[in-house]
Amino acid sequence: MPITPIDTGRYGSPEMLKIFEEENRVQKLLDVEAALALAHAEVGNIPHKDAEKIAAMASIKYVKVERVKAIEKEIKHDIASLVRALSEVCGESGAYVHLGATSYDIVDTANALQLKDAESIIEKRLADLKSVLQKQASTHKDTVMIGRTHGQHALPITLGFKFAVWGHEVNRHLERLSECKKRVLAGKVSGAVGTQAGLGEHAETIQVLVMTRLGISAAEISTQIVQRDRYAELISIYAMIATSLENFATEIRELQRPEIGEIFEAFESTKQVGSSTMPHKQNPETCERVCGLARIVRSLETPALEDMVTWHERDLTQSSAERFILPESNILLDYVLYLMCNIVANLRVDKERMLQNLMLTQGRAMSESVMMALTKKGMNRQDAHELLRELTIISAVEKTDFKQILMKDKPISSLLSEKEIDAALNPRNYLGTAVKQAEKFAKT
DSSP: OOOSTTTTTSSOOHHHHHHHSHHHHHHHHHHHHHHHHHHHHHTTSSOHHHHHHHHHHOSTTTSOHHHHHHHHHHHOOHHHHHHHHHHHHHGGGGGGTTTTOOHHHHHHHHHHHHHHHHHHHHHHHHHHHHHHHHHHHHHTTTOEEEEEETTEEEEEEEHHHHHHHHHHHHHHHHHHHHHHHHHHSEEOOOTTTSSOGGGOTTHHHHHHHHHHHHTSEEOSSOSSSOOTHHHHHHHHHHHHHHHHHHHHHHHHHHHHSTTTOSEEOOOOTTTOOSOSSOTTOOOOHHHHHHHHHHHHHHHTHHHHHHTTOOSTTOOSHHHHHHHHHHHHHHHHHHHHHHHHHHHHHTOEEOHHHHHHHHTTTTTGGGHHHHHHHHHHTTOOHHHHHHHHHHHHHHHHHHTOOHHHHHHHOHHHHTTOOHHHHHHHHOGGGOOTTHHHHHHHHHHO
């Protein structure tokens, strides 16, 4: 009976779920056993015909998941059960199955195979999100809005600039994933404590042959397990990616508030329901889902780090934790990346409301622009800052348009004409390189 929302089908893409399905997991384990047998044959440890027989039978077509489980129920060991089930279908050749190996030669190498497939999907999702952000950065490079710091109006920016900031963050995550592959996607055939004693004189060659056949790298050195700093690095990067997505989603949620009302996630007005009791509600539900699931992904970083600790050459504390954290981190991160791509691609933007919000402070948000105009006319920068600070307070208290306050001030009106004040108060004249940076990102 399905228990978790992943099991029930609520979360997870078909392609990522397939990677971590039980049948695929067993097949990856069998793939490692097949590669091991073929490597032994290549160095002359076992007859080629027996290795070929093992490789041919190392498939869930012959080694049934149900049979593996039935054996495990009896002997209480998952990999030993797999070895017995494979040996059964190999006949006399079964004598050479798992030769010189320990369980985690098979498990850790299979982990690397699954992570290789999963990481490629994560990378594609990130690349898709970057592409969507590039398109939006180009579309909205000139869409002026107020920039906010501390939740307060600061200076004008463009929506395209905001998307470019997000996009470069996504690009850094792509770089991190690419760089960590050589460390994370590593398998091993090193035996019970890592000395490769059971593999004979060709042990190092066998390990290279196995990993080459499987398309992953070989760990430089290992104990009975590959060291878990590898997985901790990957899950830490995943946690960072998820946190970036939560940051983007939180910004959209904030900007969708009726008090702001500048951008909104898509809402299917013909059928989507926002609330079971309030008909008017159009909630940023998908963004909220991203935020909630990002917290789960982030929480998996802790057990991943704790799994770096092991007694001597190995213990079993990692095993149970990794049965959760490896599938869940990949499945949930893939899912929230998919959601964020759709959110950003289908955002509704209210440009008029952005312009209205720019005027909420009656021009006071342009005080730095005025200050810079005054300094160009020779006023001391510090004097200009203090003068404008005082004038913005007067404007706010009296609820008077900032231009009027500026025009009445003799030191300012003696240096700046009305036309120059208007120019300084125009948000479009004080965007700096925002448009250029949005354009540059859109073309990267």
